Amino acid sequence: DQQVKQNSPSLSVQEGRISILNCDYTNSMFDYFLWYKKYPAEGPTFLISISSIKDKNEDGRFTVFLNKSAKHLSLHIVPSQPGDSAVYFCAASPEGGNEKLTFGTGTRLTIIP
Amino acid sequence: DAGVIQSPRHEVTEMGQEVTLRCKPISGHNSLFWYRQTMMRGLELLIYFNNNVPIDDSGMPEDRFSAKMPNASFSTLKIQPSEPRDSAVYFCASRHRAPGQPQHFGDGTRLSIL
Numbered sequence: 001d002q003q004v005k006q007n008s009p010s011l012s013v014q015e016g017r018i019s020i021l022n023c024d025y026t027n028s029m030f031d032y033f034l035w036y037k038k039y040p041a042e043g044p045t046f047l048i049s050i051s052s053i054k055d056k057n058e059d060g061r062f063t064v065f066l067n068k069s070a071k072h073l074s075l076h077i078v079p080s081q082p083g084d085s086a087v088y089f090c091a092a093s094p095e096g097g098n099e100k101l102t103f104g105t106g107t108r109l110t111i112i113p
Numbered sequence: 114d115a116g117v118i119q120s121p122r123h124e125v126t127e128m129g130q131e132v133t134l135r136c137k138p139i140s141g142h143n144s145l146f147w148y149r150q151t152m153m154r155g156l157e158l159l160i161y162f163n164n165n166v167p168i169d170d171s172g173m174p175e176d177r178f179s180a181k182m183p184n185a186s187f188s189t190l191k192i193q194p195s196e197p198r199d200s201a202v203y204f205c206a207s208r209h210r211a212p213g214q215p216q217h218f219g220d221g222t223r224l225s226i227l
Contacts, residue, residue: 034215043117043204043218044156089156099144099208100169101216103156 003027004092006104014112019077021107023090026071030092034101035064035075038087047088048075077109085111115139117219119205125225131193134222137186138207146206146216147180147190156204162188163210195226 005024013019021035031052036044050057050064050073057064063076077084090104118137126132138145146161160170165182173180177196182188192199202223206216 036218041220043206043220046215046217049213049215099146099161099163101146101158105155 002105003030004090004102004104006088006090006107008107009105010108010110012110012112013080015082016079019075019080019084019109019111021075021077021088021090021109023073023075023104024071025073025092027092027094027102028071029094030102032093033064033066033073034091034093035062036089036091036103037084038089038106044089080111082111082113085109117205117207117217119203119219119222121222122220123223123225125227126195127227128197129194130226131191132195132199132224132226134190134203134205134224136188136190136205136219138188138205139217140186142207142209142217143185144208144210144216145182145188146208147188148204148206148218150202150204150221151200159190197226200224200226 003026034049035047037047038044048059048062048064050066055066066073087106087108089106091101093101120135144163147159148156150156159172160180161168162182178192180190202221204218204221206218208214208216
């Protein structure tokens with residue numbers, strides 16, 4: 001029973017264009033959402049988060065959108081850069097305390113120069 | 114700043130042996146998490162501690178797995194006896210419990226049980 005789903009295993013985007021990564025969840029108790037980025041042989045690195053009381057959060061080139069009614073969130077990266085090539089994980093927490101995280105399976109993003 | 118430090122980075126051992134994975138959290142962080150990443154199940158939380166006390170170990174797969182946090186700067190995850198299906202990458206993460214603070218991950222231990 002996968003409570004956090006990333007249905008696209010991979011995505012290729014040209015440098016300078018927008019990258020959009022999607023995530024769906026099924027558990028209505030989730031109220032805090034995060035995106036992590038992972039390079040090979042390294043641990044996940046925190047990118048950006050959003051609380052369920054908001055529908056958008058922006059940090060530089062990264063914006064996360066949350067649609068609670070659809071149980072859907074997305075990460076927008078604009079403009080995309082070669083260094084953005086990595087695996088991106090969506091995660092959710094039911095407590096707002098950022099503790100018991102449930103992760104999606106990840107989307108491998110490749111930025112084409 | 115020193116991040117979360119895990120050791121060893123790689124471990125290869127034979128089935129039935131005891132395996133001990135180690136983690137040093139970021140100084141000042143008061144929550145610590147152990148995760149396992151496999152192809153089949155992805156990244157899943159095994160156990161987490163707040164102020165050195167285990168809070169939720171519902172993700173620990175079996176009694177063969179145990180975790181301890183004897184002080185604020187050290188934690189271990191032990192598997193005894195180990196089995197081939199325990200082969201995975203094990204991550205440790207820590208965070209400060211202030212609101213909105215994210216978990217910071219170590220670079221993981223790649224464990225192979227032959």
